[in-house]
Amino acid sequence: MIFPLIFRYFMDHFETLTPEQAYQHWLDGTAILVDVRDPQSFRAGHATGAYHLTNESLHPFLEKTDYEQTIMVMCYHGHSSQGAAQYLINLGFESVYSINGGFEAWSREYPQAITAL
Numbered sequence: 416m417i418f419p420l421i422f423r424y425f426m427d428h429f430e431t432l433t434p435e436q437a438y439q440h441w442l443d444g445t446a447i448l449v450d451v452r453d454p455q456s457f458r459a460g461h462a463t464g465a466y467h468l469t470n471e472s473l474h475p476f477l478e479k480t481d482y483e484q485t486i487m488v489m490c491y492h493g494h495s496s497q498g499a500a501q502y503l504i505n506l507g508f509e510s511v512y513s514i515n516g517g518f519e520a521w522s523r524e525y526p527q528a529i530t531a532l
Contacts, residue, residue, distance in 0.1 A: 429488075429500035432512045434520040437487050441528065446485035449476070451499045452518060458532040462489060462521055468499070477506065485510040493517040 432440070440446040441462065449468040450461050457467045468476055468488075480486075486508055490496035496513040503511045514521065522529055 427504060429497065429504050429511045429513055431493075431497075431515050432487060434514060434516055434524050437489075437512070437514045437521070438525055438528065440485065440487060446487045446512075447480065448487045448489060449499075450489045450518065451495060452490055456491070456518075460522065460529050460531045461518070462525075463528050463530040465489065480508075482507050483509050485512070487512045487514055489514045489521065490517045492519050 437446075437448070441448055441464070448462055448465045450457055450465040451468050452461075454467070454469070457465075461467070466472070466476060486500075486503055488496040488500045488503070488511065490499070493513060493515045494517070496517060500511045500513040
């Protein structure tokens with residue numbers, strides 16, 4: 416029976432969001448935004464309220480985050496975030512999205528939603 420295999424395929428893969436969709440989730444507070452860029456880039460500027468997800472911060476993130484919560488993953492341009500999003504799906508998170516265009520698109524469209532450390 417192939418239907419369960421197809422269903423499982425679609426349920427076990429991340430999806431993508433446009434920067435506009437991600438921004439709306441961010442405004443509404445309906446998703447957790449994580450940034451997987453390097454520490455220097457994150458410090459220079461990141462989406463306000465984003466969690467900096469690194470190898471070091473992964474374990475605390477997993478301990479405190481509800482696996483049913485929607486997660487949005489941001490990187491530089493929207494490529495590295497796809498691997499990170501799939502990794503989170505593989506860990507058991509139910510709803511994970513990669514943001515198309517990454518931080519570059521976010522900062523261009525929503526400069527008011529950027530924080531630097």
